[in-house]
Amino acid sequence: MIWDIISTGMSTVLDVLPIVVILVGFQFVVIRRMPPNPQRMAVGFLYVLFGLTLFLVGLEQALFPLGRTMASQLTAPEFTGSVEGIINWRDYMWVYVFAFAIGFATTVAEPSLIAVAIKAEEISGGALNATGLRLAVAFGVAVGVSLGAYRIVSGTPLPYYIMAGYVVVIFQTMRASKTIIPLAYDSGGVTTSTVTVPVVAALGLGLASAIPGRSPLIDGFGLIAFASVFPIMSVLGYAMLADNYQKRKKQASTDAAKKQDVEERKSS
Amino acid sequence: MGKSVKKFLMLVVDALRDMLPIVLVIGFFQLVVLQQPFPNLSDVVIGLVFVVLGLALFIRGLEMGLFPIGEAMADALAKKGSLTALLGFAFCLGFGTTAAEPALIAVAAEAADVASIAGAIGKDEESRNSYAFGLRFTVALSVGAALVLGVFRILKGWPIQYLIIGGYILVIVITVFAPEEIVGIAYDSGGVTTSTITVPLVTALGVGLAGAIRGRNPMIDGFGLIAFASLLPMIFVMIYGMVY
Numbered sequence: 165m166i167w168d169i170i171s172t173g174m175s176t177v178l179d180v181l182p183i184v185v186i187l188v189g190f191q192f193v194v195i196r197r198m199p200p201n202p203q204r205m206a207v208g209f210l211y212v213l214f215g216l217t218l219f220l221v222g223l224e225q226a227l228f229p230l231g232r233t234m235a236s237q238l239t240a241p242e243f244t245g246s247v248e249g250i251i252n253w254r255d256y257m258w259v260y261v262f263a264f265a266i267g268f269a270t271t272v273a274e275p276s277l278i279a280v281a282i283k284a285e286e287i288s289g290g291a292l293n294a295t296g297l298r299l300a301v302a303f304g305v306a307v308g309v310s311l312g313a314y315r316i317v318s319g320t321p322l323p324y325y326i327m328a329g330y331v332v333v334i335f336q337t338m339r340a341s342k343t344i345i346p347l348a349y350d351s352g353g354v355t356t357s358t359v360t361v362p363v364v365a366a367l368g369l370g371l372a373s374a375i376p377g378r379s380p381l382i383d384g385f386g387l388i389a390f391a392s393v394f395p396i397m398s399v400l401g402y403a404m405l406a407d408n409y410q411k412r413k414k415q416a417s418t419d420a421a422k423k424q425d426v427e428e429r430k431s432s
Numbered sequence: 433m434g435k436s437v438k439k440f441l442m443l444v445v446d447a448l449r450d451m452l453p454i455v456l457v458i459g460f461f462q463l464v465v466l467q468q469p470f471p472n473l474s475d476v477v478i479g480l481v482f483v484v485l486g487l488a489l490f491i492r493g494l495e496m497g498l499f500p501i502g503e504a505m506a507d508a509l510a511k512k513g514s515l516t517a518l519l520g521f522a523f524c525l526g527f528g529t530t531a532a533e534p535a536l537i538a539v540a541a542e543a544a545d546v547a548s549i550a551g552a553i554g555k556d557e558e559s560r561n562s563y564a565f566g567l568r569f570t571v572a573l574s575v576g577a578a579l580v581l582g583v584f585r586i587l588k589g590w591p592i593q594y595l596i597i598g599g600y601i602l603v604i605v606i607t608v609f610a611p612e613e614i615v616g617i618a619y620d621s622g623g624v625t626t627s628t629i630t631v632p633l634v635t636a637l638g639v640g641l642a643g644a645i646r647g648r649n650p651m652i653d654g655f656g657l658i659a660f661a662s663l664l665p666m667i668f669v670m671i672y673g674m675v676y
Contacts, residue, residue, distance in 0.1 A: 179629070181532070191505075209497040230471075258465055265457040272454075276628045323615060330603075389619035
């Protein structure tokens with residue numbers, strides 16, 4: 165256990181070493197001016213390192229092994245009850261449910277998404293709710309991963325799905341408000357990180373190796389791509405719904421004010 | 433002191449709430465669908481305590497360290513007024529953080545296996561290694577280029593949708609010509625490049641820049657750097673697959 169913490173900690177430190185070198189290098193060579201509160205920043209950086217290490221060790225200890233075996237158990241022919249040589253996509257119902265649920269759950273726990281959501285709420289002055297944004301992204305990943313699982317089972321080509329996704333995104337972009345577009349595009353990239361990738365990739369590889377005729381090396385890829393396109397749609401959709409709701413609320417309150425105004429005039 | 437302890441406890445509660453869905457999903461599938469008991473329940477519980485404490489610490493460190501660092505760098509570089517320094521910083525940050533990314537190293541090794549099975553490269557270890565290294569270099573280069581492009585867009589105030597949609601159309605066109613076995617890897621490589629530490633830094637950089645430059649709105653101009661960092665690798669990797 166302690167050994168796990170030390171070795172994971174070492175690899176986390178190695179990961180961030182280039183970042184530290186770049187930050188410190190530019191600080192001393194180019195900027196040459198101390199930032200405000202350097203000590204506090206350094207302590208914060210150490211918190212990030214130590215926190216991420218604990219987080220990864222804990223995941224590896226508690227959840228990842230189970231999540232990975234689950235992916236292979238759910239796709240095994242003994243569980244799906246599929247007959248040798250015949251692929252029926254309906255045999256894999258639990259796989260789609262698992263893909264949806266685990267896509268949603270891992271995204272809610274994704275630290276980098278939490279970071280972006282906090283920042284977005286702060287900058288929008290609270291107009292954009294951090295939890296609402298995260299749930300919208302998680303819903304998009306859930307739909308994306310389960311559709312991606314269906315694609316592996318059915319063996320249909322990946323580019324068709326992604327291109328169709330892009331077309332929907334383009335149409336949504338034309339109707340969306342300008343303030344949400346950059347954030348929506350960003351949310352596609354941040355969702356697939358520390359928590360989501362290991363479990364989702366294991367699901368893809370497990371599915372592709374359990375189904376006859378699929379190559380894990382070729383068909384196993386692509387689930388992450390689904391998880392990056394669908395959140396863009398769900399965030400744009402969420403923003404549209406929230407906008408409509410606000411407008412309707414405003415409309416309702418002006419209507420009520422007008423009514424009151426008219427009634428007041430009548431009575432006087 | 434009491435105040436910061438209280439704040440940390442609130443973060444722990446938030447972290448518990450964030451981890452609850454995973455625990456429920458895995459528990460449900462283990463006990464109800466697969467109908468198997470939990471192996472080493474005590475390990476799972478200890479692991480969960482680590483996860484929750486780790487997440488709370490990470491978020492605290494984010495607000496104390498990573499966000500202020502990114503914003504202070506953006507602010508200082510914007511005030512310095514040197515375009516070369518700013519774009520150089522963006523490139524180094526993108527290239528440096530991606531080249532060492534463990535997820536990318538794993539994906540590159542698998543991609544080399546795919547290419548050697550498909551017959552695009554030799555079966556021996558050396559050609560596979562050089563293919564994987566070339567792929568990693570390509571992705572790191574593309575993320576560096578993406579941040580340069582993204583920072584330049586913030587400076588100019590260009591609307592993001594034309595650049596990204598233009599990129600999508602480019603992806604679709606290149607997909608038609610790229611070798612089939614590289615497509616899945618290329619699409620995935622867009623997602624794996626952005627790590628948990630890079631995302632907050634890059635977000636703070638963009639938002640800080642948009643805040644420091646007059647006439648830019650942090651909401652409209654500040655976000656979007658990560659979108660570029662996930663789009664360009666797809667294009668670069670497919671081109672790599674065609675050229676190699």
